[in-house]
Amino acid sequence: MTNKKEKETLIHDSGLIEDKRVQKSRIFVALCQIFSIILIFLGIMAIFAK
């Protein structure tokens, strides 16, 4: 876990910053998961709706 953290951080003049690619990747993964949950919820509501 520590090694992964080290890979994601870059050394910059202003201090340590997290690699932007990793941030974008996290946002993308979160969006995909949110959409998946919304779709599953809609599917369940469609089955049980009267």
Add this chain to the structure above:
Amino acid sequence: MEDSKRRMYEVLEASHTGDSSSKAYDMLMTTSVIVSLIPLTLKTENVYTVYIDILTFLVLLIDYCARLYTADYKMGYKSISAYIAYLFTPLAIFDFLSLIPILYVIWPVNTSLKLLRLFRAFRVIKLVRYSKTMVVISNMLRKVRKQLGAVLILIVIYIFISAMLIFQLESALFNNFLDALYWATISITTIGYGDISPVTTAGRVITMISALVGMAVIALPTGIISAAYMDEIRRKKSKYEL
């Protein structure tokens, strides 16, 4: 720009170990396909099925456009012809057909346009990309497509001949030739619903011959597919052993 495009291609393709973005995308696509089939299991539409149709259409449209954008990586060469060639690959055609059901949501008229909803079934084929087993099966089917095509033609010819014979011998039983084709298909596949049964001796003889020959003809594709599948497994096994 090229880096972003390459990364997009890697995310779109089936995920490898450690690629969380690709894995999340695969999960989204699998969920979209399965949920989009739920309206096909319901007798009537409701507001939630409309939302499902719209959301899944958006997801599938984004997927189709992204795959088209990265078609040069998929096809393995950089050229306009790569994009055009990709459009005519089987999976791209099925991806396009799976977008069609949205037309019925936009224009819900009570005509044959309603049949467009059935194109949702094509979305299942998209799942082939995300399953290693399905990739093995699709590769195997691609290798034996000529033999399967020849057997299919044989089966179709046999159904037509049976239908023509029974249509002439038992014309009172059938309203039209389509009914005779239906009877021939049900007999040759040994399903035998019994809704149409021959009454004359000649008709019954044709039925008996049809059923016996049908058993042999229908078994041919099973044999071809089984042999090809065993070959594919053996080939993969020997590749790992080397």
